[in-house]
Amino acid sequence: MDRTLLGLVLHPTRDASDIVEIIADWAARHRTDVAVRLEDQHRVPPTVQAVPAAELAARVSALISVGGDGTMLGALRSLVRDPKPVLGVHLGRLGFLVEVEPHELPEALDRLANRDFTVEAHSCLVCDVCGDDVVAFNDVALVRQPGSGFVTASLAVDGQQYGYYRCDALVVSTPTGSTAYSYAAGGPLVSPATQAVVVTPSAPMAGISRSLVLSPEERIRLELTPDSAPVAVEMDGLVIREAATEGAIDVSYRREAGLVVRLDPRRYQERNQLKLSLLDLPLLPDQLRELLPEGMREQLNRRELPPPR
Known part of the structure; x- marks a missing residue:
């Protein structure tokens, strides 16, 4: 039986190495191959295949977009002739299309493999x-x-x-x-x-x-x-x-024309409502942080600490 092939679309400048490592480790345990566009070959481990962009779109069963909304839009455009599910992993500042945070990725990959998700169609x-x-x-x-x-x-x-x-x-x-x-x-x-x-x-x-x-x-x-x-x-x-x-x-x-993976549509909509409300606040990100309760600020600070090596 042919192995499943997942494609990666990476943010053009931000470091996505930690997220790519999570995906590559998961794929090694789940009889799944991972591929990336040739131009991003230097940014991924040797276990990740590098193929031309047009071939990537034709061969994959799904794409994983690692970045913000701009990266997600590029992934959707690449599949417009043959739409396939696109899972968005957040590596940006304020994404409205992207649903999954990095720490949620292993569970999201399990659900993607088991087809335990809904598809949000985009025109x-x-x-x-x-x-x-x-x-x-x-x-x-x-x-x-x-x-x-x-x-x-x-x-x-x-x-x-x-x-x-x-x-x-x-x-x-x-x-x-x-x-x-x-x-x-x-x-x-x-x-x-x-x-x-x-x-x-x-x-x-x-x-x-x-x-x-x-x-x-x-x-x-x-x-x-x-x-x-x-x-x-x-x-x-x-x-x-x-x-x-x-x-x-x-x-x-x-x-x-595009198929976006949704794991928890209700929570996704609630997050977007919050993001929209923040757009109209004339405050900088550090000022918004000060409005959070102390316990939530501490939790956010812990999440932003670099992982132990």
Whole structure:
């Protein structure tokens, strides 16, 4: 019988060695192979296979994302043509997609192997940007270059002109992405159980000034007008076009393009509600720590101590 293959997607810069070691040790005891992309071969022990990124996506039964939301989004994008479960292990600062803390990982791996989990389906945006198709699980944004004026773009929905925007940035988001750039720009929070597309201008100067919530069946076209400043196009926070001065973006919605592993959906939602409430507090992390009861502060401090060698 073929051995199960789990894939690893690692945060590009943060040290994930302790978490990788936990996964590799667990795999050695459970007749499971582990693989990572070739570019991360130097960051894993010799027992972890290194394969090309495209081959990794095709061969694995599931991916383990080690990082924050950005790493998780990259893992989901890599599987968009053949969605498979993605388990998120937290190595970031404030992740909304990632559920598992490092100390919970051994139990989470057991449950993943036994298929004792639920799957949360995520939709994505499929965008035609200058002839290239790209996907985004959070958002696509047109962003002005500092000192160069404003993003000025017209909006058409299903081929009918709707109006125009003149703003610092224009964000098109999924329900999942409504807690990210769109939220920071003043957009609404949209339940991940909802099927919708949100279009939100950031710092609007003229034209449409509020968020629009559109049906997933409606096709969106954003076209730069002749008086627009050069803009960058971002996909899930990654720049894919710089200094564009003309052209259009066609955006459509794809259901169930990503599968996120959920072990305790209720606790996950409660954590996210707390994280959202913290976003609106004008306090630094150390100041927030001082608001905790003494016993909880001590517990948090113990968790942050490096493990004994």
